[in-house]
Each structure stands twice: as structure tokens, then as C-alpha cells.
Amino acid sequence: AQKVTQAQTEISVVEKEDVTLDCVYETRDTTYYLFWYKQPPSGELVFLIRRNSFDEQNEISGRYSWNFQKSTSSFNFTITASQVVDSAVYFCALSEGRRSQGNLIFGKGTKLSVKP
């Protein structure tokens, strides 16, 4: 069965600290896609990254970086030098490639609070 687990419900850090949000997924498909979304207090889901199962290269985008490890079925997200504007709920999600519908399976989300 497909499943996404975000074990951290809430994380609180002080500005400029680094923080890592964990994501563990389960799927039987060999082709799948992993996503991270940010949901600020305004409620809109903001796309951050999409990664397919054949690309295990880590990715860095400014202060954001992602560590994809198929061996541990994890797709962790690190924010370096966190800022107050990073405060939001972050969702990890999975889409299986061979299924016909392509819907996203979301984790429960991690609420990140960055304090000044």
C-alpha cells in the first residue's frame, strides 16, 4: 500500500538555525514521484520540488535542499539558516507512476515555526 509518513508534527526553531523535515514513503511501484509543498497561513499550497524515482541526486535551491535516499525510502527536506517567513506547514507527497490516476498521497504535514 502507498503511504507517506511525516513523523514530526511540529517543529520550532529560532531564526538562522538549520532544520530538517523528515519524510518516509511506501510504495510498490518502481516508478513514482515525490513532492514537497509549503502551506503558509494563507492556505495556498506552494509547490517546492518534484523528484522522480530514477533520480537520486540531491538538490539544492538557495537555502532549501532535499536528500532522496531510495535505500531508506526517505525524501528529507532541509532549510538552512531558517527565516521567519519559512513558518508554514510543509507536506511531503507521493504520486505513483504506473497507476492511471496520478493522484497525490500526502503526509500529515509538519508545522514549522521559526521564531525571531
Add this chain to the structure above:
Amino acid sequence: GAGVSQSPSNKVTEKGKDVELRCDPISGHTALYWYRQSLGQGLEFLIYFQGNSAPDKSGLPSDRFSAERTGGSVSTLTIQRTQQEDSAVYLCASSLNAGQGNYGYTFGSGTRLTVV
């Protein structure tokens, strides 16, 4: 349109009344998805459309929920005889196509439904 548009943005309704939620996807996107975000429950997949067809309705929480899509564009999610547990944010997303590869998703801002 430029983005996914949902209306209304907020809806307060009395228990037992019917409501209709509308989603206008990005022009040219053939796949459309409905999700529900309840407080503390994460994002739950409800139904998807490929064109006007909804192959899998098993995600709908009860037979009070139905959805349709006409002209391969606008979709309406209808909840009949609303209950308090239906209170949630209903999110719509569209994608270029469903299945066979993954083209990413664009989310609307959601409709916040409150049943009193």
C-alpha cells in the same frame, strides 16, 4: 486561465443544506483532482477526472458527495445534506494529464466550508 480558480472562497451553510463547490482548472489541463483538508487530518484525495470521466469514485467519503465535470473544463463538487463533519477546506488541482508520467499539479486556493 492563468491559475486554478475555486469558488466560493468561503462558504457557511446550515446543516442539512446542499452546497456546490466550483473549480476552474488551467486551460488545457485534462486532469482535475479534488482533495479535502480537514483540521488535523491532512489532505485527503476525493476524486479525479481525466477529461469528463471520473474512473474512480472510491475516495468520496459518502454517497452525499458527488462531482461532475463538463466540457473537460469546470468541475463541480456537490455535497448533499451537509453534516458538521463536512467542514473542511476543499482543494482542487489540475494537471496536464493523468497517469503516464507526471506533469506536476497546480492547486487552487481552496474553498473553506463551514457547516453550522
